[in-house]
Amino acid sequence: MKTNFKNLAIVAFLGLGLYSCSNDDDNGPVTHAPVISNFEYGEGSEHSEDQFAYKGSDIHMEADIYAENVISSITVEIHAHDLTPGEDEVDWDFEQTFTEANYQVINATFHEHIDVPSNIPAGEYHIVLTVVDELGNSTEVEGHIDILDLISLDEISIDETVQRGSDIHTEFMINAVNGIQNITVDIHAHGLTPEAGEVEWDFEQVYTGSYQGLTEAEFHEHIDVPATAPVGEYHVMITVEDESGNTLDYETHIDITE
Amino acid sequence: MKTQLKYVLLGFMLMAFLSCSDEDDSNKDDIKPVITINYDGGFPQACAELTKGETYHFKAMISDNKELASYSLDIHHNFDHHTHDDQGVQCELDLLKEASTPFIFMENYTVESGMTSYEIDITLTIPETVDAGDYHCAYSVTDVTGWQARTSVDIKIVE
Numbered sequence: 001m002k003t004n005f006k007n008l009a010i011v012a013f014l015g016l017g018l019y020s021c022s023n024d025d026d027n028g029p030v031t032h033a034p035v036i037s038n039f040e041y042g043e044g045s046e047h048s049e050d051q052f053a054y055k056g057s058d059i060h061m062e063a064d065i066y067a068e069n070v071i072s073s074i075t076v077e078i079h080a081h082d083l084t085p086g087e088d089e090v091d092w093d094f095e096q097t098f099t100e101a102n103y104q105v106i107n108a109t110f111h112e113h114i115d116v117p118s119n120i121p122a123g124e125y126h127i128v129l130t131v132v133d134e135l136g137n138s139t140e141v142e143g144h145i146d147i148l149d150l151i152s153l154d155e156i157s158i159d160e161t162v163q164r165g166s167d168i169h170t171e172f173m174i175n176a177v178n179g180i181q182n183i184t185v186d187i188h189a190h191g192l193t194p195e196a197g198e199v200e201w202d203f204e205q206v207y208t209g210s211y212q213g214l215t216e217a218e219f220h221e222h223i224d225v226p227a228t229a230p231v232g233e234y235h236v237m238i239t240v241e242d243e244s245g246n247t248l249d250y251e252t253h254i255d256i257t258e
Numbered sequence: 259m260k261t262q263l264k265y266v267l268l269g270f271m272l273m274a275f276l277s278c279s280d281e282d283d284s285n286k287d288d289i290k291p292v293i294t295i296n297y298d299g300g301f302p303q304a305c306a307e308l309t310k311g312e313t314y315h316f317k318a319m320i321s322d323n324k325e326l327a328s329y330s331l332d333i334h335h336n337f338d339h340h341t342h343d344d345q346g347v348q349c350e351l352d353l354l355k356e357a358s359t360p361f362i363f364m365e366n367y368t369v370e371s372g373m374t375s376y377e378i379d380i381t382l383t384i385p386e387t388v389d390a391g392d393y394h395c396a397y398s399v400t401d402v403t404g405w406q407a408r409t410s411v412d413i414k415i416v417e
Contacts, residue, residue: 070404102406104404
């Protein structure tokens with residue numbers, strides 16, 4: 001029994017001794033890719049985590065990064081998938097790589113403000129944050145952000161046909177993050193010659209009163225069409241100006257009938 | 259005899275556990291550097307007011323268990339009232355405003371090799387032409403391993 005125990009002990013310890021001290025390098029050094037946490041981005045001016053930003057402002061971006069092999073670079077990419085630029089707009093395909101010395105550390109707090117151009121289509125954009133460490137391991141996180149117009153119109157309801165002598169019903173919702181300054185309505189015709197008893201009708205009015213300063217308002221006005229206005233097609237132009245001087249134009253047509 | 263063997267056994271087990279140390283342990287640095295402005299001479303202190311055109315010495319103490327590598331000073335406006343100061347002091351902020359010509363300062367510096375403690379001393383003149391208002395003043399320090407520590411205070415630039 002004693003011998004058995006001794007033998008068992010010897011075998012067990014030899015085994016333990018030989019196996020337990022394996023060299024870590026056998027399988028190559030164990031390295032972990034960078035870890036990105038608390039990634040937040042959104043409207044710059046409030047440092048909020050809501051995922052939207054206005055054209056012409058900036059996107060606040062912040063993330064905690066832990067890279068045991070030391071950060072080499074941090075790249076931000078922003079692009080859209082299904083947005084078609086309108087008139088005077090261009091695609092926004094943003095990419096910037098940050099290699100500043102104060103980011104090339106093990107534990108970094110990434111904090112940048114990315115300027116949003118004013119001349120890009122509004123809509124949903126895709127954000128990708130990529131961190132590469134000094135060994136080439138990389139980690140990325142992604143998200144979506146809505147780029148909004150500073151001023152937008154919604155639920156537009158304007159009469160298409162109106163009898164002269166009555167009025168045009170005009171109604172729409174306005175969203176203006178900087179506050180509404182005024183709304184201009186301009187109605188005029190092109191190439192209509194007044195006949196006997198008719199007077200050329202060229203309407204322009206600036207509305208401020210109950211709308212000024214609001215960030216969200218329902219525009220609801222009735223515009224009288226003189227009984228003497230020539231019949232035909234008129235051009236309606238609505239301009240909303242915000243308190244920072246940005247404007248939004250909306251155009252439509254209306255038929256004035258007898 | 260049986261009891262003795264038990265002790266020997268125990269001894270071997272202990273050896274098995276203790277002998278296999280990770281070689282890296284002795285060299286591995288998992289301690290971050292330390293940065294502080296909380297001493298006489300540390301500048302700026304939370305809520306400090308800096309006058310345009312004046313020259314200031316920005317001072318902070320940095321130290322590390324192994325070796326310091328670099329540090330940075332970052333001053334940027336806080337007209338939008340964002341937060342990342344860690345001094346726990348609430349300074350009275352001006353109203354929100356749009357930046358026009360804000361003061362921006364961001365510079366990285368290298369620490370002479372072999373240092374484990376050092377006093378940052380950056381001489382900086384606040385330009386006359388910058389926007390007055392709320393600013394953040396953020397220091398960071400990085401050690402040779404790559405660990406970073408940061409500290410940030412609210413300051414004001416005044417006329």
